Amino acid sequence: xxxxxxxxxxxxxxxxxxxxxxxxxxxxxxxxxxxxxxxxxxxxxxxxxxxxxxxxxxxxxxxxxxxxxxxxxxxxxxxxxxxxxxxxxxxxxxxxxxxxxxxxxxxxxxxxxxxxxxxxxxxxxxxxxxxxxxxxxxxxxxxxxxxxxxxxxxxxxxxxxxxxxxxxxxxxxxxxxxxxxxxxxxxxxxxxxxxxxxxxxxxxxxxxxxxxxxxxxxxxxxxxxxxxxxxxxxxxxxxxxxxxxxxxxxxxxxxxxxxxxxxxxxxxxxxxxxxxxxxxxxxxxxxxxxxxxxxxxxxxxxxxxxxxxxxxxxxxxxxxxxxxxxxxxxxxxxxxxxxxxxxxxxxxxxxxxxxxxx
Amino acid sequence: xxxxxxxxxxxxxxxxxxxxxxxxxxxxxxxxxxxxxxxxxxxxxxxxxxxxxxxxxxxxxxxxxxxxxxxxxxxxxxxxxxxxxxxxxxxxxxxxxxxxxxxxxxxxxxxxxxxxxxxxxxxxxxxxxxxxxxxxxxxxxxxxxxxxxxxxxxxxxxxxxxxxxxxxxxxxxxxxxxxxxxxxxxxxxxxxxxxxxxxxxxxxxxxxxxxxxxxxxxxxxxxxxxxxxxxxxxxxxxxxxxxxxxxxxxxxxxxxxxxxxxxxxxxxxxxxxxxxxxxxxxxxxxxxxxxxxxxxxxxxxxxxxxxxxxxxxxxxxxxxxxxxxxxxxxxxxxxxxxxxxxxxxxxxxxxxxxxxxxxxxxxxxxxxxxxxxxxxxxxxxxxxxxxxxxxxxxxxxxxxxxxxxxxxxxxxxxxxxxxxxxxxxxxxxxxxxxxxxxx
Numbered sequence: 001x002x003x004x005x006x007x008x009x010x011x012x013x014x015x016x017x018x019x020x021x022x023x024x025x026x027x028x029x030x031x032x033x034x035x036x037x038x039x040x041x042x043x044x045x046x047x048x049x050x051x052x053x054x055x056x057x058x059x060x061x062x063x064x065x066x067x068x069x070x071x072x073x074x075x076x077x078x079x080x081x082x083x084x085x086x087x088x089x090x091x092x093x094x095x096x097x098x099x100x101x102x103x104x105x106x107x108x109x110x111x112x113x114x115x116x117x118x119x120x121x122x123x124x125x126x127x128x129x130x131x132x133x134x135x136x137x138x139x140x141x142x143x144x145x146x147x148x149x150x151x152x153x154x155x156x157x158x159x160x161x162x163x164x165x166x167x168x169x170x171x172x173x174x175x176x177x178x179x180x181x182x183x184x185x186x187x188x189x190x191x192x193x194x195x196x197x198x199x200x201x202x203x204x205x206x207x208x209x210x211x212x213x214x215x216x217x218x219x220x221x222x223x224x225x226x227x228x229x230x231x232x233x234x235x236x237x238x239x240x241x242x243x244x245x246x247x248x249x250x251x252x253x254x255x256x257x258x259x260x261x262x263x264x265x266x267x268x269x270x271x272x273x274x275x276x277x278x279x280x281x282x283x284x285x286x287x288x289x290x291x292x293x294x295x296x297x298x299x300x301x302x303x304x305x306x307x308x309x310x311x312x313x314x315x316x317x318x319x320x321x322x323x324x325x326x327x328x329x330x331x332x333x334x335x336x337x338x339x340x341x342x343x344x345x346x347x348x349x350x351x352x353x354x355x356x357x358x
Numbered sequence: 359x360x361x362x363x364x365x366x367x368x369x370x371x372x373x374x375x376x377x378x379x380x381x382x383x384x385x386x387x388x389x390x391x392x393x394x395x396x397x398x399x400x401x402x403x404x405x406x407x408x409x410x411x412x413x414x415x416x417x418x419x420x421x422x423x424x425x426x427x428x429x430x431x432x433x434x435x436x437x438x439x440x441x442x443x444x445x446x447x448x449x450x451x452x453x454x455x456x457x458x459x460x461x462x463x464x465x466x467x468x469x470x471x472x473x474x475x476x477x478x479x480x481x482x483x484x485x486x487x488x489x490x491x492x493x494x495x496x497x498x499x500x501x502x503x504x505x506x507x508x509x510x511x512x513x514x515x516x517x518x519x520x521x522x523x524x525x526x527x528x529x530x531x532x533x534x535x536x537x538x539x540x541x542x543x544x545x546x547x548x549x550x551x552x553x554x555x556x557x558x559x560x561x562x563x564x565x566x567x568x569x570x571x572x573x574x575x576x577x578x579x580x581x582x583x584x585x586x587x588x589x590x591x592x593x594x595x596x597x598x599x600x601x602x603x604x605x606x607x608x609x610x611x612x613x614x615x616x617x618x619x620x621x622x623x624x625x626x627x628x629x630x631x632x633x634x635x636x637x638x639x640x641x642x643x644x645x646x647x648x649x650x651x652x653x654x655x656x657x658x659x660x661x662x663x664x665x666x667x668x669x670x671x672x673x674x675x676x677x678x679x680x681x682x683x684x685x686x687x688x689x690x691x692x693x694x695x696x697x698x699x700x701x702x703x704x705x706x707x708x709x710x711x712x713x714x715x716x717x718x719x720x721x722x723x724x725x726x727x728x729x730x731x732x733x734x735x736x737x738x739x740x741x742x743x744x745x746x747x748x749x750x751x752x753x754x755x756x757x758x759x760x761x762x763x764x765x766x767x768x769x770x771x772x773x774x775x776x777x778x779x780x781x782x783x784x785x786x787x788x789x790x791x792x793x794x795x796x797x
Binding site: 047096160179256257259262263299302313317318319 | 395397442447472475479493545788
């Protein structure tokens with residue numbers, strides 16, 4: 001009834017090519033953005049921002065990065081954590097070396113460093129595929145975290161090997177370091193994620209995204225119709241690693257404030273991979289839904305006994321949380337193997353026919 | 359309704375519920391102390407006794423004395439799994455609980471401590487990282503909100519070197535000796551390295567640093583290297599499962615156990631028991647007594663467990679890490695008491711607890727009143743010195759229990775303090791902190 005395209009006519013190429021051609025979708029997105037930009041920062045508690053929403057944004061960024069590589073270009077990577085570490089450590093190195101440089105510029109530069117590293121570790125993808133490639137990228141994960149632990153230059157020779165985000169300001173606001181309020185850090189993260197999600201969405205709709213999908217669906221056919229696998233795959237690795245690098249920089253500067261390599265360990269790579277799989281391969285929206293599921297549900301489960309007023313031993317509570325969470329993952333994948341993005345699509349289809357389904 | 363609809367509806371419900379997360383309200387006349395614990399995950403064997411020690415001491419104070427100066431303690435556990443990200447989440451959740459917010463945090467993880475140090479001064483919540491965390495925090499001029507008394511990793515490393523010198527028959531005998539430091543490859547494990555390096559240079563012993571990656575279940579390569587090196591002494595900074603594996607490996611290469619000394623996180627019952635009889639002779643540093651023969655334990659059995667000794671033993675009573683939890687809880691409670699004596703016997707804020715920590719003076723007489731005489735050492739904290747550089751003592755596992763085998767060994771303040779001040783100054787410079795004056 002409310003969600004129906006009947007009677008909506010496209011009269012220009014521009015309106016036909018819009019990201020969201022249906023006005024209802026557009027309004028929905030604007031409403032979400034309005035909530036994210038205006039309602040949440042003014043009404044939410046610091047705990048929600050710091051422990052729930054900022055990690056969600058960081059992981060959404062990383063999941064978009066991995067989704068570009070895995071969902072669109074079809075290259076399986078387990079090096080996400082390593083690429084995030086490159087972003088974090090390079091941002092730290094650059095901002096301590098040149099404290100006056102704008103922190104967002106530093107973020108972008110360290111994203112470029114991560115992209116460079118991504119290209120290097122993407123080279124094996126030209127020869128190997130699938131699970132074999134996963135093993136090659138696993139090497140990136142272990143090599144990078146070993147290197148950041150071993151080479152003292154990366155953490156400015158401090159005795160513990162921990163890097164700490166120094167305070168940096170922009171437009172008169174402190175946006176990083178302990179003095180920055182959760183609201184400010186949330187806003188910076190939100191702006192970064194919005195901008196980069198928009199870029200990613202447009203990338204995958206254009207020539208670049210189509211070349212990735214051609215390679216993903218059948219690389220020989222793609223080569224025959226004129227896509228160079230060499231450039232296409234490495235470009236996918238570069239852009240994906242750029243996103244992961246930014247996510248790593250956000251982890252250090254906007255979320256945790258200080259990290260050691262442990263924060264970018266192999267389980268982060270797996271976590272981001274699960275987000276992409278559960279959210280939906282080849283979908284930008286899926287990256288958000290997957291990140292939301294993996295970061296929000298455990299927090300929700302942790303707080304549920306409290307909400308219900310049930311007194312429970314801490315260890316029992318944690319074990320229950322892990323069990324319920326694991327069960328939920330299995331449940332959702334059985335119900336919808338294509339992830340939340342597909343569920344969303346189905347929901348929209350249903351809504352289109354509501355209230356008279358056939 | 360088919361299963362897909364159900365799923366969609368369920369998803370919607372979860373999304374709606376997630377907006378409702380709040381923390382419960384506590385009684386208005388209680389002093390709230392948050393507890394970051396790890397009762398699950400790979401570090402649970404170390405985490406459980408510590409958490410039980412804290413819990414039992416707070417319960418004891420409530421049951422025996424009716425609280426601190428009459429103000430009951432409210433405490434709440436939050437599971438961190440020794441994971442820094444979960445630790446930060448717990449911190450954010452608990453820092454504003456209770457009528458006056460969190461009194462102080464005991465993170466029980468060097469990684470989490472590093473996360474919380476910058477936040478503490480902003481949120482005005484003090485951190486008591488008792489014998490762990492960032493060593494440089496001992497400089498109270500830079501780290502106003504962080505306390506790591508009674509002694510630190512660096513002091514401990516210097517104490518270990520002094521102990522080796524005693525055993526070898528003099529500080530000059532250290533020359534040419536081979537010492538290996540086996541450490542957990544993390545911020546925690548690396549802490550002792552700079553001190554050991556400085557002392558190696560000063561006293562001319564040969565130092566080899568061998569890292570073991572998290573969580574430390576696989577150490578074959580490390581111990582092969584040690585077998586080749588044939589060191590005279592091994593010092594270990596391990597945690598969790600790494601400790602027992604290392605002790606088993608040392609036994610396997612027939613390294614003399616009495617020359618293998620752990621730091622105070624590598625010397626609890628859970629570390630030595632799995633290695634069986636081979637672990638006998640293993641030594642570790644500590645700063646409090648082992649066993650359950652002190653007056654404080656009798657009180658705990660009486661007031662917390664209603665005289666049920668078996669149940670108390672089930673809850674780790676008298677284990678090394680349990681005792682550490684008790685000591686740590688005692689310092690926290692005494693700091694709150696110190697602050698209450700100044701600010702009044704009502705729930706006090708983190709800022710006031712900070713004052714209490716800085717003016718904490720636990721004398722021998724006070725320890726006797728608390729039933730802890732000989733259990734731990736007196737401590738007097740000051741504005742500039744948040745560490746106090748207290749002495750360490752060496753305990754040895756005889757196959758059944760830990761016994762003290764040394765006198766209290768003074769640490770090398772002359773070496774350690776300048777290093778602390780230098781590192782703190784660098785930290786202050788990097789983070790634009792203006793060190794306060796302590797005169």
